[in-house]
Amino acid sequence: MDDFNWQRMRRRTRNWFEQHQRSTLPWRDSQNPYYVWISEIMLQQTTVATVRSYFDRFIQAFPTVHDLARAEEAEVLKLWEGLGYYSRARNLLKAAQQLVAETDGCFPSSPEELQKLPGIGRYTAGAIASIAFDERAPIVEANTLRLYSRLLAYTGDPRSKQGQDQLWQFAEQVLPRKEIGNFNLAMMDIGSLVCKPTEPNCPECPLQTDCRAFAQQLQHEIPLKPVKPEFTYTVDAAVVLWHGQHLALRQYSTEERWAGLWDFPRFSLDAGLDKARIERENGHLGRLNTRITQQLLKAIEREFHARFDFPIQTAEIVTQMKHGVTRYRIQLICTEAKVADDSLPPDKNLTWVRPEELEKYPFSTTGRKLASLVQKRQKDRLLF
DNA sequence: AATGCGGGGTT
DNA sequence: AACCCAGCATT
Numbered sequence: 001m002d003d004f005n006w007q008r009m010r011r012r013t014r015n016w017f018e019q020h021q022r023s024t025l026p027w028r029d030s031q032n033p034y035y036v037w038i039s040e041i042m043l044q045q046t047t048v049a050t051v052r053s054y055f056d057r058f059i060q061a062f063p064t065v066h067d068l069a070r071a072e073e074a075e076v077l078k079l080w081e082g083l084g085y086y087s088r089a090r091n092l093l094k095a096a097q098q099l100v101a102e103t104d105g106c107f108p109s110s111p112e113e114l115q116k117l118p119g120i121g122r123y124t125a126g127a128i129a130s131i132a133f134d135e136r137a138p139i140v141e142a143n144t145l146r147l148y149s150r151l152l153a154y155t156g157d158p159r160s161k162q163g164q165d166q167l168w169q170f171a172e173q174v175l176p177r178k179e180i181g182n183f184n185l186a187m188m189d190i191g192s193l194v195c196k197p198t199e200p201n202c203p204e205c206p207l208q209t210d211c212r213a214f215a216q217q218l219q220h221e222i223p224l225k226p227v228k229p230e231f232t233y234t235v236d237a238a239v240v241l242w243h244g245q246h247l248a249l250r251q252y253s254t255e256e257r258w259a260g261l262w263d264f265p266r267f268s269l270d271a272g273l274d275k276a277r278i279e280r281e282n283g284h285l286g287r288l289n290t291r292i293t294q295q296l297l298k299a300i301e302r303e304f305h306a307r308f309d310f311p312i313q314t315a316e317i318v319t320q321m322k323h324g325v326t327r328y329r330i331q332l333i334c335t336e337a338k339v340a341d342d343s344l345p346p347d348k349n350l351t352w353v354r355p356e357e358l359e360k361y362p363f364s365t366t367g368r369k370l371a372s373l374v375q376k377r378q379k380d381r382l383l384f
Numbered sequence: 385a386a387t388g389c390g391g392g393g394t395t
Numbered sequence: 396a397a398c399c400c401a402g403c404a405t406t
Contacts (some may be wrong), residue, residue: 043401050392050400084390087404121403141401161385188401198395199398228397229387257389325390365391 001173004151009210010176010183016206017186020193022048026055031181033107033132034065040124041088048192054083065105068096077362078259084365090260091119109133122168125375131181139184140164143191148174149223150195158223229327236330237300238266238366240374241312242338246352247374249361257325263367265350267307269299269333293317300335308347312341319373321366334370334384 022028027039038058042051058079062068063253073093080089093116100103107128108114114125122140129135137146140148148170149158156163176183194205200219202208213219241248241264250265252258288296297314303307305311314337321332353361355378358371 040401045389045400045402046391047393047400048393082391084392085402087389088402091403119403123402127401139401142399143401185401192401225398259389323391326388 001150001169001311004173004210006174008350009174009207009214012206012210013183013186013190014176014179016190017173017182018187021186022189022193026052026059029183031132031134033128035059036128036132037046037107037120038092039123041092041119042083044088044124045085046083050135052081054079056126065096065099065107068093069100069105071096073260078360081261081368082365086258086261088119094118095120103257107132109135111135111137127184128186133261134178134180136175136177136180138168139188140167140171141188143188143195144171144184145191146197146223147187147191147195149287150200150213150219151207153213153216153218153222155218155222156224157226159226172286231327231329234331235269236266236332237269237296237303237334238332238334238370239300239304239312239314240264240318240334240336240370242336243352244342245354247355247358248346248350249353252364260362261364261367262361263364264334264370265304266332266367267303269296269303271303288317296333297335300337301332304337308349310344310347312337313340318377319370321369323366332366334373 027035029035039051039055042054061079063074064072067126068306073090073095075095076089077086096105098117099107109129110131111122111125111129114120114128115122120128126137127141128138129137145167147157148154148167149163152166152170154163154166157168158164174187189353190206194201202214202219204213205211205214208214211219213222239248248265249262251262252260254260296317301314302313314335316336318334318336320334323330323332327335355375358375361371363371
């Protein structure tokens with residue numbers, strides 16, 4: 001670790017940054033801690049390309065931490081719709097309220113204090129401290145994890161405790177004395193644009209002569225990839241349920257995935273379906289013949305009654321979607337239905353809204369797609 | 385140390 | 396279709 005040529009690495013990193021840095025990123029225009037914070041939270045496990053379109057909208061809606069602190073959670077989630085990892089949005093609001101209450105909205109500048117805010121971990125604390133306040137704080141995230149693993153020729157698992165210790169130690173050692181924020185940004189850009197996951201562009205790399213992986217031609221083996229998790233395949237149902245002119249919606253509780261978001265009544269069909277028999281007779285659930293469709297509709301009516309405690313009458317399968325979350329691959333069967341007995345009191349877990357109100361609610365991505373479809377069908381007078 | 389949490393862009 | 400992404404919190 002001690003025999004790196006730190007001075008040379010810093011010089012070459014800075015020179016490269018002047019020539020090749022990713023510019024025109026809206027959050028790079030200032031060192032406003034609020035902007036840095038919002039962008040860093042949005043960028044957690046999320047690509048720059050995806051965040052671009054969300055950042056400006058968010059800042060426009062909540063220009064300062066005070067504006068954010070006053071917001072309703074649903075407003076924040078609405079702006080987060082489609083971005084994923086929604087606890088980020090809920091923590092953002094909590095942290096904003098905490099900051100306003102404790103320091104009148106002023107951000108602490110030290111990583112230790114920043115890390116006390118919900119949603120801010122070691123990386124994000126270091127990023128905000130260095131970028132917004134020029135504190136001498138190290139960072140390790142996806143780009144620098146890859147870059148530093150290769151510079152060190154670290155052949156172990158970089159996500160293990162040992163690996164993390166090595167990488168954070170390197171991240172601290174490599175820091176210059178000033179302009180820490182730009183230096184950290186430079187390292188991330190090198191990791192992102194040059195030291196890429198596949199086909200790292202070693203010939204163009206400013207740190208090639210300092211790279212121990214390159215010296216041993218190990219850049220394709222480092223960093224060690226995590227073993228890929230096995231997928232669990234499940235079938236879910238979503239019901240577009242009409243009660244007169246109103247539709248049933250449900251808000252996910254804090255214990256559920258998509259906590260705080262809204263959706264059409266949705267549940268697993270695995271228990272109510274003889275999947276083995278369906279696959280034997282139908283090949284797979286992708287192409288549904290008439291008989292399988294009837295079987296699905298019956299299963300949905302049965303499962304709905306069991307869960308929400310009143311009967312419905314299904315009409316047809318409106319659409320299907322496939323989507324994945326973490327280690328699940330979900331096939332979602334979307335049906336239209338009406339409450340079987342019109343005099344029945346609405347279930348207290350359900351909220352009844354008019355179709356034109358759908359766009360006000362923050363939905364999960366599949367819920368949003370289904371909501372759009374419902375509105376389109378309504379316009380085309382394809383009402384149930 | 386393992387696991388849950390999302391969704392879309394890229395290869 | 397697999398891979399990857401400016402991680403964090405909980406268990």
